[in-house]
Amino acid sequence: MSTVAMITARGLFGRRRALMLVPLPLLLIGLAALCKSFDVEPTNWGQPVIEGLGFAVVLPVIALIVGTGVLGSEIDDGTLVHILTKPLPRRDIILAKYLVAAVVTAITTMIPLYVVGLLAGSAELAAALAVAAIVGSFAYTALFVLLSLLTRRPVLLGLVYILIWEGLLGRWVSGTRVLSIEQYVITIADKIEPTTILTGQVSVTTAAVMSAVFVIVSTIVAINRLGSFSLAGETS
Amino acid sequence: MSETGVIHDIGYQRYTGPRLGRGAGIGALYVHGLRAAFGLGRSAKAKIFPWLVAGIALLVAVIIAAIKSQFPEITFSYVDLDNQLSFMIIFFSAILAPTLVSRDLRSNTLPLYFSRPLRAADYVAAKFLAMVTAVWLLLGVPQFIMFLGAAFTTKTGMKGVWHEVQDLVPAWGYSLLWALLFAGIGLLIASLTGKQAFAAGGIVAVFLMTTPVVAVLAQLPSSAANHMAGLASPITLINGVGSYLLGSKIGLDIGRYGPIFVIEAFCLIAACLLLLLARYRKVSAL
Numbered sequence: 001m002s003t004v005a006m007i008t009a010r011g012l013f014g015r016r017r018a019l020m021l022v023p024l025p026l027l028l029i030g031l032a033a034l035c036k037s038f039d040v041e042p043t044n045w046g047q048p049v050i051e052g053l054g055f056a057v058v059l060p061v062i063a064l065i066v067g068t069g070v071l072g073s074e075i076d077d078g079t080l081v082h083i084l085t086k087p088l089p090r091r092d093i094i095l096a097k098y099l100v101a102a103v104v105t106a107i108t109t110m111i112p113l114y115v116v117g118l119l120a121g122s123a124e125l126a127a128a129l130a131v132a133a134i135v136g137s138f139a140y141t142a143l144f145v146l147l148s149l150l151t152r153r154p155v156l157l158g159l160v161y162i163l164i165w166e167g168l169l170g171r172w173v174s175g176t177r178v179l180s181i182e183q184y185v186i187t188i189a190d191k192i193e194p195t196t197i198l199t200g201q202v203s204v205t206t207a208a209v210m211s212a213v214f215v216i217v218s219t220i221v222a223i224n225r226l227g228s229f230s231l232a233g234e235t236s
Numbered sequence: 237m238s239e240t241g242v243i244h245d246i247g248y249q250r251y252t253g254p255r256l257g258r259g260a261g262i263g264a265l266y267v268h269g270l271r272a273a274f275g276l277g278r279s280a281k282a283k284i285f286p287w288l289v290a291g292i293a294l295l296v297a298v299i300i301a302a303i304k305s306q307f308p309e310i311t312f313s314y315v316d317l318d319n320q321l322s323f324m325i326i327f328f329s330a331i332l333a334p335t336l337v338s339r340d341l342r343s344n345t346l347p348l349y350f351s352r353p354l355r356a357a358d359y360v361a362a363k364f365l366a367m368v369t370a371v372w373l374l375l376g377v378p379q380f381i382m383f384l385g386a387a388f389t390t391k392t393g394m395k396g397v398w399h400e401v402q403d404l405v406p407a408w409g410y411s412l413l414w415a416l417l418f419a420g421i422g423l424l425i426a427s428l429t430g431k432q433a434f435a436a437g438g439i440v441a442v443f444l445m446t447t448p449v450v451a452v453l454a455q456l457p458s459s460a461a462n463h464m465a466g467l468a469s470p471i472t473l474i475n476g477v478g479s480y481l482l483g484s485k486i487g488l489d490i491g492r493y494g495p496i497f498v499i500e501a502f503c504l505i506a507a508c509l510l511l512l513l514a515r516y517r518k519v520s521a522l
Contacts, residue, residue: 024445031448031452035452039457040455044455048452057441061441061445064437065437076433152281153433154433155432155433156330156436159327159437160285160288162440
């Protein structure tokens, strides 16, 4: 299992691919620092930076790149065969890859959000944002790892979820927020350290329970799918 | 078993018929690109996402046309349609640009193309035009449906129809601006990677991450920065150009910096095309 994790981490960080993870967090910190240096009130810039950029773009996009990358790129390259033919339970393969993806996403999103939290207010707010980012990372990557097993176009389907479900419907149709990880993350951050910057739209119990449901159900379904995984040619 | 090495003449012949030049090559690539954009001539799976987006856009147009014919006091112009569909346009270009250029990189077809009379500039032009046409169709056709709805329910006869035409044509130009900018940026990002998944993610990341920057710049304590905040994101850049040239309020206060928006939009499109040309000056076989 540790070998699978190591191969996955090397696949993520090897070559230039890891550079794709750098600009988004840097932009997040840079914007917060810019506002801080102009002495703008955090209540004014907190919402667009933390919610609009941090939780609505940086967290899901990084989770999408990493989450679909750990399995999807191996399916694309055909190197997944080598791991599947080893005498390893499929459960261990999924768990190892999922943990690597979730931890990498958590680290890359937690650090910039912590810094932004410090700039926007207190260490408590920073810690709240970091915890929320970790929860979000685990939920998002679980979903995107599953998507890379369900379909040959996981990134497009993930973008449908981020852009259309969370971005468009989540804004207009309030009922869809119950199934939106972005709203869980905002609610959790708001609950740990209540500020005027963030307003949770769902109840905190819903947020906590649904995040756990996303993680557990996605992982179980993913293990099931990999159990009966068939290798086919690339789609046109 | 042949006892001696004899070269047999098995009848290979040179092609002596007419040869089509560069123009035909560009035309073929353009038509192929436009068909591939909507998944025509490809598997059913490739049709799902483009037609999902096109279907939503058409549905929105039909609904708006119906509402406007019933309640004439509702003001929803042709230009508003483009702005409301901006998320769908981002998603559409994230599907389109990788299909047009990343697949050629991944399947190594570029050396085959360039062993023809086709030049790199022709390839870029054909792909760019195909994507511009596709994005423009995505916006222009729904606008035309809105026009039909308005034209057939107008109460003032031909004068009303002519009035709608005067609204529609600038809006088509506005849609063309969306198409030019999104095609330029999208193709440039997609041409950097052969993996469709990474290209799609990169395009969406670029368009999405620039939008909050505008919201932040609009908060800065400087009116110049507030008016020019829209320059930071392609979407608000287009809005700014639209509100300057069309003179309509598109929910963005650009002050007296309208010309800067126009200049930046033009430079951005030109820069994307030049970078694309530079990208394809040399292609490797693997």
